Amino acid sequence: MAETRLGRWRRTRRYLPGAVLLAPALVVMTLMFFVPMITSLIYSFGDYSGIGPFTWVGLDNYTEILVDPRFQQAWANTAVFAVITMTVGPLLGLVTALMLNNRIPGRTFFRAVFFVPVTASLVVVSTLWKPLLNERGLLNDVLQLIGLERHDWLSDPSTALVAVSAASIWQGFGFETVVFLAALQTIPADLMESARMDGAGPWQRFLAVTLPSLRPTLLFVFVVGMIGAFQAFDQVYVMTGGGPVGSTTTVVFYLVERFRSLDLGHASAAAYLLVAVLVVISAIQFRIARTR
């Protein structure tokens, strides 16, 4: 009896240092992540303003926002934004990385130039792109110079979303450049060399050696990028405020608007629908990466 107690004490003591080191992080995570996460799941099933009483409404919040045309438009806008930014962004990143993966004078400078907007935050970049896209702005000066017509990009519902996407790409693709460049530099030189010896041209070498080596990096870029794209908010808040006529309202923008009008139930339901979509998208991407 005494021995098992001693044994238990020994085991506990063995676990003690690890438990003491891990506990603070777990306590903070519980308070700041797990508790809010479960609370908002409960909110999503209720009618709640944050101050008054909480009334259980079951799935009503979900069914109501799903038929709300503004929410549907927000999803469409978010999807368009995600598709534009996640095709053009990684493509620009890959092309610039391939160019920088050569012995070229000023390479570090070029890399820095592409990367600076990434460090400067979306709020800064959105603030400075707003006047650039203005009808009297620099972009239109350039367009006029080459004989095209001036256009107020952010005030036209048919171009605002594309303009916001373009500014986001300008801000973010440098991240992909640097990630792809780091991956390209891990490809062994003799692998390239032996492909060259086998008579493979540049395009064949790219398809046979470079692209397969980049697979884990591509997965990383798309998973992280998609999650980021579906959470787009900062650029919309600064550049357009969701307009004109809802043409740039994203899912998160819609969620925050609902929250600010003290409709916590619908806002939480929107948040959980976003989680569901993100989990599905990530799972699909992991599946694609594994089967190929």
Added chain:
Amino acid sequence: MIRRRRLGLAMLWVVLAASSVIMLVPWFWTVTTSLTPAAEVFSGNLLPNPPTLEAYAQVLTLIPFGGYFLNSVVVTVTVVVLNVVFDTCAAYALAKLPLPGRGVIMIVLLTTLMIPMQVNIIPLYRMMVNVHNAVPWLGADTLSGIIAPSAVQVLGIFLMRQFFVSVPDSILEAARLDGAGEWSILRRVVLPISWPAIATLVIFTGLAAWNDFLWPLIVTGSDASRTLPVGLALLSKKNTVNWSETMAGTVLTALPMIVLFVILQRRFIEGLTAGSVKE
């Protein structure tokens, strides 16, 4: 063959230089506009003549820039320190110390990476308001309210764990045989070799805290607690006529990070791409 390659590289250089111009012109325009009198913006002149610092003086009277800046610094430094302490300790425990259920904890932490912050902001905001009502100098509309949700970051734990796993057990065993306790092993043996990983963690969490927008926007309600991005966004929404002032605010907001980036370029890039290249 060699000549063809040279020509190819020269063309590449031209393309890179041209794209650099596209990347630099918006910055250039921002700076020159901030130095142009408001009435002359969009007048078609590329350079202000003569340049004036009027917009800077003006923007400093419009919004409490110094206060925002100080708030941003305090938030960023605190978030970084808390993450270095919490994430490092947790990661070390998860990588090197005996713990029941270590695998389960790792999986639970991994799945949290898929949950966007937006799910938590609503209850978090309610929580911060309640804390603020109980203790006036904590919670909503204080810096502590901005900081608390970022105090521990799962990505930071993973980053550090990945590093600790690569530390050979034999070093730790040797120290244990010398009679060192676990705490002093961490402090005297492990931490001294961990600085590169910690530097990455500092940059990664610091930049995220400095640029964070949605949560600080929601949890702050007065200038006393606003950070730079929130202040700049409010300025740019409020001030849609005077572009010189808004651009002066943009320069002031962007400058500290850009300067830091230019000085620590390699570290920045390592810090932000950590975890992207699979080991």
